[in-house]
Amino acid sequence: MAHIDLGFDEKTAPGIVGLLRYRPATGGPLAALADALLRAPNSLSRGERELIAAQVSALNGCAFCRDSHSAVAAAQLEPGMAVVEQVRADPSTAPISAKLRALLAIADAVRESGHAVTPALVAGAREAGATDVEIHDTVLIAAAFCMFNRYVDGLGTFTPDDPAAHAASAQRIVEFGYSVRP
Template sequence: MAHIDLGFDEHESPGIVGLMRYRPETGGPLSALAEALLVAPNSLSRGERELIASHVSALNDCAFCRDSHAAFAAAQLEPGMILVEQVRAHPETAPISAKLRALLAIAAAVRADGKAVTEVLVDAARAAGATDVEIHDTVLIAAAFCMFNRYVDGLATFAPTDPAAYAESARRVVELGYVAH
């Protein structure tokens, strides 16, 4: 049960969805940030950016964000959840590009401490083909998801345990993004 009374059954709007519903004046800007980071045109695919979000959320042990963004990534990457689970288990050997592997290492460093992002990590990402914009966006996605994860877990929101519970949200996010148009 959430630490605060959201005014509705939290099973109807789990995780950050319920928090955005509870406080739309803050939810709107947070949705817009997610839209800019994860949906807007970018040289990183939407699936790759969702994978970064899920990776950071897994490292932060935020079940709702980990599982929802894993579903969103899986819906946009081949071979779907198999790849997401491989990255979750062993990002250093998962069948992803060297560039994405280097960006996931940067995201993990951001998650630990922003100052843990070293020149060595940035140089490795560049050597693997990452642009400065992709490095920037990876750092911002990781930092934003640390905030989102702490928001969701800090208020003890409900997180479904059945992966199927995230399937409808994945369909909606892939189709419509994070901000209703």
């Protein structure tokens, strides 16, 4: 049960979904930020950006964001959840590009502290083919998900245990995005 009364059964709107609904004045801009970071045109695929969000959330211990963004990443990456689970287990051995591996290292550093992003990490990402925009966007995704994770966990929101609930939500997000709720 959430730490505050959201005014509805939180199982109908778990995690951040209920928080966005609870405070539309802040929820709208936060959903728009998620759309801009994870869905707007970018040289990183939507699945890759979702994977960055899922990995940061996993490392932060935010079950709702980990599971929901893992499902959205899996819906947009080949071979689906298998690659997401491999990244979550060990990005250094997962079957992903060297560029994405280097960007995940930057995201992990951001999660620890902005100061943990070193020139060596940035140089490694560039050597692996990352552009300045991709490095920028990775830092911003990681920073934003630290905030989202703390928002969700700080208010004690409900997290479904059933992976099918996250998979169904992922399909809606893939089709409609974060700002539009059908």
